[in-house]
Amino acid sequence: MAETAEKPERPIRAAGCVLWRRSPLDGELEIALVHRPKYDDWSHPKGKLKRGESALDGAVREVAEETGMRCRPGAPLPTAHYVVAGRPKEVRYWAAEATGGAFSPNTEVDRLLWLPPAPARNRLTHDRDRSLIDALLDAFRLPDRRP
Template sequence: MASEPDGSEVQERAAGGVVWRPAGGGVEIVLVHRPRHADWSLPKGKLDDGETWLDAAVREVAEETGLAVEVGEPLGDVTYEVERHGVARTKVVRYWALRATGGAFVPNDEVDELRWMSLDAATEQVSYDLDRDVIDRFRRLGPGILDGVQDS
């Protein structure tokens, strides 16, 4: 198992992304609603055995949103504690900036709603402070993220 810099054992690994598209001279990003957790979050999910972090991010985004993506800048990790069956576990989630290139959302058991939102609206809507931190990392990429991108 991987270890974090503080020496704690990582027991769960997940990956996801800030899925974005050009909109009105800026960008919109995707938030997903998970009915099981009654929350709004960035799309993400656990790594399969033998899967790389990046492959998991692309796969999980496709599974949760139906969207194909182009991989951009890494946005780093977030680490937090989760409880599974009464046992505390350390979870690390690694994120990337992922530009939507096609596809269509179909509601499913895991994600029943998808919303495209401005960065400000998404920052307000998202349920978790750690997701706000990731959105802020994406925001710091700045206008350069749109270099070479034409509005669709």
């Protein structure tokens, strides 16, 4: 009797950005976080890729859809790997500077916050998202200013 090896399930492919800007008040670094009412969580803007879409194009599209912001992608950040409903998910991330736009709440994202790195890290719901702030700071060699 021949054994049949189960084919590993293909991961859900997604992409997003750690969106940042300089505060209009004092020039300090601020990071955008989105609140998703469906999950009642705070995260970085991200979403599933469309068929044939590159990860970078998907990341920029998701930032626009979820935050209303245009952005300039920069350094690649670590890829997140986790399981959703029993299926592996892979989310590629980039640092991205906000270059303009305006947020409008919608059914997917009802709130957007711009926070300094330490408060942003504390507001994020998932640990895996917190390490992306550290990676952003490392990419730009920016001070953390943890409390």
